[in-house]
Amino acid sequence: MKYDAVVVGAGPAGSVTARFAAESGAKVLIVERRREVGVPVLCGEGVSRKIDKWNMLEGKRWIASTMDAARIYSPDGTMVKLSAEMAGAETGYVIYRDIFDQELARQAVKAGAKIMMNTRATGLLKDNDKIKGIKAKQFDEEFEIEADVVVGADGVESKVGQWGGIETRLNPKDLESCAQYTLTNVECKDAYCDFYLGNEVAPGGYVWVFPKGKDVANVGIGVLASRSESGMAKKLLDKFIANDPRFKNGEPIRFLAGATPVAPPVETVRDNLLLVGDAARHVDPITGGGVTCCLQGGKIAGETIGMAVEKQQFDQETLSTYETGWREAFGKKLKRNYLVKEIVLDFDDKTLNMLADSLKDYKFEEISTFSLVKALVLKHPTLLMKLRPLMKISSEAKG
Amino acid sequence: MGKPKAKVDKKKCLACGGCISICPQDALYWCGDKASVDEENCTSCALCIRICPVGAIHGEVY
Numbered sequence: 001m002k003y004d005a006v007v008v009g010a011g012p013a014g015s016v017t018a019r020f021a022a023e024s025g026a027k028v029l030i031v032e033r034r035r036e037v038g039v040p041v042l043c044g045e046g047v048s049r050k051i052d053k054w055n056m057l058e059g060k061r062w063i064a065s066t067m068d069a070a071r072i073y074s075p076d077g078t079m080v081k082l083s084a085e086m087a088g089a090e091t092g093y094v095i096y097r098d099i100f101d102q103e104l105a106r107q108a109v110k111a112g113a114k115i116m117m118n119t120r121a122t123g124l125l126k127d128n129d130k131i132k133g134i135k136a137k138q139f140d141e142e143f144e145i146e147a148d149v150v151v152g153a154d155g156v157e158s159k160v161g162q163w164g165g166i167e168t169r170l171n172p173k174d175l176e177s178c179a180q181y182t183l184t185n186v187e188c189k190d191a192y193c194d195f196y197l198g199n200e201v202a203p204g205g206y207v208w209v210f211p212k213g214k215d216v217a218n219v220g221i222g223v224l225a226s227r228s229e230s231g232m233a234k235k236l237l238d239k240f241i242a243n244d245p246r247f248k249n250g251e252p253i254r255f256l257a258g259a260t261p262v263a264p265p266v267e268t269v270r271d272n273l274l275l276v277g278d279a280a281r282h283v284d285p286i287t288g289g290g291v292t293c294c295l296q297g298g299k300i301a302g303e304t305i306g307m308a309v310e311k312q313q314f315d316q317e318t319l320s321t322y323e324t325g326w327r328e329a330f331g332k333k334l335k336r337n338y339l340v341k342e343i344v345l346d347f348d349d350k351t352l353n354m355l356a357d358s359l360k361d362y363k364f365e366e367i368s369t370f371s372l373v374k375a376l377v378l379k380h381p382t383l384l385m386k387l388r389p390l391m392k393i394s395s396e397a398k399g
Numbered sequence: 400m401g402k403p404k405a406k407v408d409k410k411k412c413l414a415c416g417g418c419i420s421i422c423p424q425d426a427l428y429w430c431g432d433k434a435s436v437d438e439e440n441c442t443s444c445a446l447c448i449r450i451c452p453v454g455a456i457h458g459e460v461y
Contacts, residue, residue, distance in 0.1 A: 033429060042415055120429060157416030162425075170420045177417055177452040223452070225421060231454025257452045259417030 003029045004309045006134055006147035007113075008121045008160050010037045012291055013277025014153030015104040015113075016056060016298030017305070022111035024306020029145065030108065031119040031136055033154075038101030042258045044180060044220050046193055046210050047100075047291045049092030056107065056295055062100040063093050064212040068191045074356030075198030075349040094193070094210045094218065124150065124163045131164065131272035148314045149305055151274045153298075156259045158279030164270045168279065170263055172225035173345075176205050176288050178258035179233040180220030181241065183250035188217045196240070198349050203227040205288075207240050219247065222260060222288055224345065233257070260288040264338045265331055269319045276301045282326070284334065285341040293330050300325035336393055343389050354380040402443040403458030409433045411455035418447035418456060 005021050007014045010032035022028045034040075045064070051057070070082045109115060118138055125133040125144050133146040152160025156175075161168040188211040196207040204224025211217045221237040234257075241247045261278055262285040268275040276282070282297050283290035304322035308314050347355070358379040377384050405426070407418075412433045419427045419434055426440035427447060436447075438461050448456045 034432065040414060155416055157419035157429075169423065169425075172421055172446060172450060175417060175421055175450065177450045178415070179452040225417065225450040228450050228452075230448050230451055230456070233452035234454065255413075257413035257415040257417075259415040259420055259452075261420070 001146075003027050003133075003145065003147040005029075005149040005151055005305050006031065006145050007151040007153055008134065009033070009153035009155060009277070009279070010101070010105050010115060011153060011155060011277055011294070012101060012104050013279070013282070013294035013298045013301075014151065015101070015108045016295050017151050017153060017274075017276050017301040018113040019056075019104070019108040019111045020299050020302025021305035021309075022108065022113045022302075024303055024309070026305050026309045028108075028113040028305075029147070030105070030113055030115045031121060031134070031145070032115060032117050033120045035118050036098075037105045037115075037117075038098035040256055041097040041254075042256060043097045043291075044178075044208055044210060044258075044288075045095050045097050045212075045218055046208070046289065047093045047095050048289075050292055051093075051295060054295055054299070056299075057100070057103050058107075059103070062095050062103055064096055064216075065094045066191065067092060067094060067193050067211075070193045070195060072195045072197065072356070074352045075200065076353045076356075078353060078356035078360055080356050080359045080362075081192075094212050121154065121160065124160075131270075149272055149274060149308065149319070151276060151301065151305075152279045153276045154279050156261050156278045158275065160273070161266065161275050161279060164273040166267055166270065166273075166275065168266055168275070168281070170225075170261055172228075174261060174263035174285075175225040176222035176258075176260040176262055177225045177228045177233050178205075178220060178222045178260060178288075179237050180218055180256050180258065181237065181252045182212070182216060182218050182254035183241070183247055184216050184253050186215055186217045186219075186250040187246045188215075197352055200349070201240065202236060203232075204345055207237065209246075216253075217250075220258075222258075224262075260290070262286075262288055262338075262341060265327075265334050267323070268326070269316050269323045271316045271319075272314045274301050274305070274319060274322055280326075282330070282334070285338040286344070293326075293334070296329050297322075297326045300329065339393050340390060343393075347386065351383070351386050354383055358383065401460060403460050404438050404441040404443055405436045405445070405447050405456050406459040407434050407436055408455045408457070409435075411453055413453055413455070415452065417450055417452065421446055421450060
């Protein structure tokens, strides 16, 4: 049986792509390496409330808790509070990613997509140089799946792009190495997502505390891979938890590892091939959050596939509607935030403390670049030098 | 005796895929639910060892 599209990976990007492709009439198969969609969870589980307006999820079962604001702590403990809207991608809901992913997969199936579990893509199926589908393996059985479009939704470790000639291998300075406990019996009373910065706390990354309701919280860490040593993420996270009184009587009910691309976006389209989600590096390089981009990008990818099926044209030019669409929707932001990440990574703890001290009383509701810079520089004039490259990016983004 | 090559402790690996995403030689791949090393391609750069968040990869002379 031949499909219009075969989607490699049943994470959020893969399922949303499959859903919108199927809804626009395409015959779609999702192959999933794992034995259960969404498991193991590999995520901090913080998501923006922005997803509400896209109406892609039914019910509330995937929501663990709703957050009012984010608190960012500098190395010396100075706190800056951001409202949920200002804090962006990772504040709003704390979710159950396994239920979340399964709900998105359910929507894809409802639209007509098929799912094949325990099935790994092992390569592309090619006729001369033309992509005709994928080679797959389920347990010990190897077989071929024919499709006009192959969608690489195969995560941070994506191979589909490389097989199709798109360089997706990550430089360690563009990867966050992560670990997270879900702790129970903790004392996190407020509806705040907390972020802790500092080169001692989490070199090139941060520690997060996301309350999940009752007395449960996700406590996790991301460390920049280029600054990591073997097992560093787990060791630093254990140290953080041991020193925080809120977790004194906490016990883990889950431990997981993660890898998050904080890389510039790649090209995502070739003849008969698309990349979505983490495979496309659709992750905010500052926060490491990717779910909103996955949903937005997946919808554009799915609709593009529907259009291509209607035209029966699957060349790069036809599929580039997707590339143009996501670059317009969130590509500029990813590019800008990557440049910001590169600059902020060089800030030492002293600079981070000065920044926090300047911003701690700032009313973020009335934000403007001018008033922000004024607030920063009045208090700590030396910040001006450090911030100059950031201001350049900000003015270029406007122009 | 050759240089030590990467080896994944499958009991410790939590399948985050980080090592697969950065290996300059494509020497890491999924074997079932865990990362695994193709020793033929491993050039002993130790990058995967350093970036593993849970310390599940170490060097071993095969």
